[in-house]
Amino acid sequence: MLRAVRAELLESGVEGLTVDRVAQRSGVHRATVYRRWGDVGGLLADAVRAARDSAWTPPDTGSLAGDLTALAEEVVGAHQGRPTLAVALLAASFRSEAAATELNGFWSDRLGAAVAVVERARSRGEVPEGTDGEAVVLAVTGPLLQSVLLLGRPVAEPDVEGLAARVAAAAAAGLLG
Amino acid sequence: MLRAVRAELLESGVEGLTVDRVAQRSGVHRATVYRRWGDVGGLLADAVRAARDSAWTPPDTGSLAGDLTALAEEVVGAHQGRPTLAVALLAASFRSEAAATELNGFWSDRLGAAVAVVERARSRGEVPEGTDGEAVVLAVTGPLLQSVLLLGRPVAEPDVEGLAARVAAAAAAGLLG
Known part of the structure; x- marks a missing residue:
């Protein structure tokens, strides 16, 4: 069904x-x-x-910049070049209140799982204690989703890598605490 | 009509x-x-x-953090607490290809105008030459839009101010060049 x-x-x-x-x-x-x-x-x-119930684990490449790049590539790939299922489910959330609630849950679950990449970076000493894991993840995915979904701009791999590297550097500098 | x-x-x-x-x-x-x-x-x-044709000028509070806060408050206010016209127009973009194209144009126009806040910060010496204006604006609006539209999380004024301050600090540190 x-x-x-x-x-x-x-x-x-x-x-x-x-x-x-x-x-x-x-x-x-x-x-x-x-x-x-x-x-x-x-x-x-x-x-x-x-979609929410499907198993998902965040990338584990060994570095924060690498993990954020992989994470962002996945998010961009799911929303770029219509029609994609992710975009259709987003459209569905405007048609059904129940679908909107599930979509919020989907994103919350994924964000909750994705912060593991920041926790690992903290345990490796890449970023200081007190770094805000959600802020780090959203700093990468938010601008890219705004580009793809609202600006309708294609996002290429170098854009993703560049943003992930900048966010990792800002986190390392203690600016995302 | x-x-x-x-x-x-x-x-x-x-x-x-x-x-x-x-x-x-x-x-x-x-x-x-x-x-x-x-x-x-x-x-x-x-x-x-x-909506795209309606006149709009970016805030001019005298500081980058202040301008980014005002900008972000406007974006959040337009999308928080349904139904809002902005959310309805976003929903419309999934129903009509022509509306989607206009919506992309709306966001591109606004982003193009909003980078003025970064140019002014540059001319005041708040951020270094070569700071990427679009990256600065998207670093504030992207995560907030993801929170409001996808996570379904209410965004409060302190969240907006905190994010704007962090992004302004990262830009001042030359991390958004």
Whole structure:
């Protein structure tokens, strides 16, 4: 069922998604879909929840700049060049309050896991005690997401590496504490 | 007409927007709306274009940290606590390719104007020559937009001030060149 939702999202976008289309694609009776998911909002929320539940571990390259680069490349890759599932799920969050709540949860979970790269940098002595892990991660992902999603600017690998290196340097200098 | 589009967006969101509803609210004949705007996508693109065309000048408080704080407060205020017009226009960009293009233009225009705060800081000697104006602005707005739009986290004034101060310090230290 979720596979059918994802396929529909990638093919036609969130706009044209209906319970009937999903039922038809998945071969599940529409009455069953309505009973279990209620409406399109419920289907979308479940699609985001599935992304949220998928296992994810942050990169571990041995350096903060390397980890931040890998992290940022993953975030950019997921949102660049439509249609991507991540962008479709973001669009879905504007259509369904339940999907929006799940999307917030997805990002919170990922951010919570991603701060491990800063904790490892701290234990290696790369950044001082008291460095704010969330601030470091957001300093890399925030500007890149603004570029890709709002400015509609393609982000290339050197941009990502440059930003990751700058943020790692700022963190090392104790400016993100 | 654009007033009707904005009112509909704030009241019912982008989801329920139709040419008929806008025509009814504005008192303009639907045939006229179709002739001039084509479809809902055209109406949405025009609504974003109107926001883009509205006059805007960046803050000028006398210090980089002050300007970045004022800038960030404006961006956060526009996107926090739904429904806001900015969020509705962002949602619209997922429904209409033309609206998406205008939204990208809106953000590019604003970013292009906002770098003036960094140029002024440079001429005051607050930040070194070669400081990247766009990088400074995005370092403040990017993480805040990610917090508000993706993490669904309320951003408070001290958060904004703290981030603006940190970014100003990093720029002063030559780390955003």
